Amino acid sequence: MSIQIYNSFTRKKEEFTPLEEGKVRMYVCGITAYDRCHIGHARSAVVFDAVVRHLRSRGFEVSFVRNFTDIDDKIINRANQEGISCSELSEREIGHFYDDMDALGILRADIEPKATEHIPDIINLIEKLVEKGVAYEAGGDVYFSVENFAGYGALSGRNIEEMLAGARIAPGENKRSPGDFALWKAAKPGEPKWESPWGEGRPGWHIECSAMSMKYLGETIDIHGGGLDLIFPHHENERAQSEAATGNRFVKYWMHNGFVTIKGDKMSKSLNNFITIQDILKEYHPEALRLFLLSKHYRSPLDYSPEAISENMAALDRCYNAVSEAERLSGMNVRKKRPVTDAAAEAIQELEALPEKFNQAMDDDFNTAKAIGILFEAVRALNRLNDQAGKKPSALYVEPLKAGAEAVKKAASVLGILRQDPAAYLKERNLAALAEAGLDQEALEKLIEKRNQARREKNWAEADRIRDELLSKNIVLQDGPEGTTWSAGRG
């Protein structure tokens, strides 16, 4: 069974056949480093992270490039507002980007190039375009002439006439035609600038991705990704520049993720309805955010709400509990070798089928929603196995428990969840809840002992009072055969 990818260019699912067998060249447009990242950025990052993880788990050698735009109008404006230099601003925001991405468990790209470090490559590419007659210099600017590139608009599904009808030339621009876009912008006073054959200036936005993609991955690459909003004009322009320069196809598969909406509207700076990754992570575990971002197919819109993240937190807890319990049970020293129950045998079979089913879902255009469903079914099977192994211990459960826990963790790792040691995850969560309740472990143990004393005396009212008091502080008590344990609630 091959991998299918929805190609935005052809608007249908296609069988994925990389240019070179077993290898994948992939480029994803990174951030413009001028502000904190919001959930929309997180979605794009998490989606393409899952793509890379899955391709690698399927045995592909992936060369993954993600750029930083570190010179741009937005950066210049923001730096001026703050009274700092553009490089100070972009360095700071790249630092914030890494803080957020590391927390989310986003793998680093193999190469993470910055526009300002590739000015000579950009200038070379522009020169090539000027030589070929598809770009022209005007007043220190250089523009790409869209009318000289046949097929402009093919990616975004629009034709030149329509676009020209609506487009206008802004004051101060020296374009010949309203559809043309800047490859190089002449320096204005006080702006960062570089020497070029057309005088001092700086690169336009689109050209950097073409230059860096071609430099590190070659003239044609397998996958180029980004948010849906990049299709036009960014990717349309990238494609035009690159193919005009080389005469070859630029990208084999274009992939675009859908937006994060909030109350149904697109999250954006102008509507002022965005929420930053940093803010979410103050409230929620990063893996709960990841699970939420992967809970819907990557091309569909995804509506954000705090409740939605909470729901995923509950599901994540269940997964960690199951794996933790399986690991605990498999570590117990049991000598008896009584055969496993029928229910356990069924659960074992289900767990054995997990990798195949999971891969099938992911192979189908990275259907993470389906894959998560399959993972959760496996978690339920693992719990069933835990149940049986706990009730009637047998040495014959040890291997299936270990294998089951491993299979669940392996599948989860493609989604980038269950990355923590389960016991450590639960402990961390519990200690955080304890701190929030204003208790320390000793005080809690005392309360538990006090309650157990009451229980021995069958003073149920007092026992329940203590339990309810702790519950109101989000500490849940569980009475088991081996005594009373406690854990953080899901509040």
Add this chain to the structure above:
RNA sequence: GGCGGCGUAGCCAAGUGGCUAAGGCGACGGUCUGCAAAACCGUUAUUCCCCGGUUCGAGUCCGGGCGCCGCCUCCA
């Protein structure tokens, strides 16, 4: 106006022609427990926005409505 997408249970969400419409959250019942919690088991959409059509057969294809959203300017 042009182009594109979406409408599946209380909520979120998979499913694009055919066995019982995945899965999660929530709710309810059972096992366990002093009672609970966790876990497990069971129940929770005779039906997929509406109306027509194609077909032996449609949530899935076609036509027409209604509703929502996005792109067309910087945007993941």
